Amino acid sequence: MIPWQMPAVLALMLFLLGLLGLLARKNLVFVLMSIEIMLNAAGLLFVTAGMRWGNPDGQIMLIFVFNLAGAELALGLVLILRLRGRMTSLDGDAAVLLRDRP
Amino acid sequence: MIAVFYSAAALTLVTTALAITRANPVHALMFFVISLLGMGVIFFDLGAPFAAALEVIVYAGAIMVLFLFVIMMLSLDKAAERRERSWMAKPIWVAPIALVGMLGLELVRVMLHGAAAGAAHEVSPQVVGIRLFTSDMAAVELASMLLLAGLVGAFHLGRKDL
Numbered sequence: 105m106i107p108w109q110m111p112a113v114l115a116l117m118l119f120l121l122g123l124l125g126l127l128a129r130k131n132l133v134f135v136l137m138s139i140e141i142m143l144n145a146a147g148l149l150f151v152t153a154g155m156r157w158g159n160p161d162g163q164i165m166l167i168f169v170f171n172l173a174g175a176e177l178a179l180g181l182v183l184i185l186r187l188r189g190r191m192t193s194l195d196g197d198a199a200v201l202l203r204d205r206p
Numbered sequence: 207m208i209a210v211f212y213s214a215a216a217l218t219l220v221t222t223a224l225a226i227t228r229a230n231p232v233h234a235l236m237f238f239v240i241s242l243l244g245m246g247v248i249f250f251d252l253g254a255p256f257a258a259a260l261e262v263i264v265y266a267g268a269i270m271v272l273f274l275f276v277i278m279m280l281s282l283d284k285a286a287e288r289r290e291r292s293w294m295a296k297p298i299w300v301a302p303i304a305l306v307g308m309l310g311l312e313l314v315r316v317m318l319h320g321a322a323a324g325a326a327h328e329v330s331p332q333v334v335g336i337r338l339f340t341s342d343m344a345a346v347e348l349a350s351m352l353l354l355a356g357l358v359g360a361f362h363l364g365r366k367d368l
Contacts, residue, residue, distance in 0.1 A: 106211050109317060111252060114215045116313050118222055120306045125226030127302035130293045133231045133277060137238060141222055144245060144265070147257075155252045158327025160334040163257045164342055170264050171349045175356030177269055181276040182363040188280050193289060 111152040119145035132187065132194045136180045143173045211251045218244035229290040231277045235270065242266040253328035 122141030129135060147169040154162015187199055221241035228234035242265050249258035338346060 106208060106251065110211065110215070111248060112317060113314075114218070114248070116310065116317070117219055120310045120313075121219070121222045121226060123309070124299075124302050124306045127305065128294075128299050129226065131231070131290055133280070134226065134234065137231075137234060137273070138226060140269075141226070141238070141241075144242070148245065148248065151249055151252055151254045151257050154329055155254065155327060158329060160329050160337045163254055163329060163334045164338050164345075166254075166257050167260065167338070168345065168349055170260060170269075171353060173265070174269055175352050177272065178356045178360045179363070181272065182360045185276060185279060186363060193286070194280070194282075195293075 108152055108156040111148060111155075115145045115148040115152060118142075118148065130195050130197060132184050132196045135196060136177065136184070139180075140173060140177065143169055143176075207251060211248060214244045214247040214251065217241070218248065227294070229287050229294065231280075231282065232274070235274055235277065239266050239270050242270065256329075256331035256334050259331075 119142050122138045122145060125138030125141065126135055129138065147166045150162045150165040150169065152162070154160065154165075184194065188194060191198055218241045221237045221244065225234045225237040225241060228237065242261060246258045246261040246266070249255075249261055
């Protein structure tokens, strides 16, 4: 049997890796990917908790996490596509004004 | 079981670390897909076969392919990759690593002083399905509305005349 702390620690490390990517990368594609990594880590923690107590709620929450990830990713990718049409690079810092530069 | 779990965990961690440090988005995405497959192995090992199947089919199969299509539509060239490399200079990583390390230490401390270890239970897909479509029906409806909102939003933002 795997003690429940091990996957919990793994989820923690994956979450921190995702957070690191989110903080350090400028490219919006990588920012979205880091958010996906963090959502996945949260899903792993849900499944771990479900395993710990033998409860199906963990897997149900994982399904909702996937649902949320899909909806969020679709909108995020469309926004990246629109941004790419307006400027040459995918630099997140270049689009902080949400309008054209005066 | 234990050996499979630890090797899959190591694979997941290494490929995730590689994914967030690549300059080429397609390479990063491929590493991320491998990390998701490793995560599927972990779910199976934890006694959640349904979650493992979902991870491989829905996440690695559908969501990541959507991601890949969009990256291909962005038509990133060698110049974009060089610019990406210049954005990833060493000093960029110092502050994020310090912040994340601080958060990690706090969370490890919480986990070390947590409750005692328990036995693992297997949760079959049947139990998940019964719970999902009886007592959690409202949440399923809300999730479907969220997906519809995502669809409408993406459709609106993707219009040619916007």
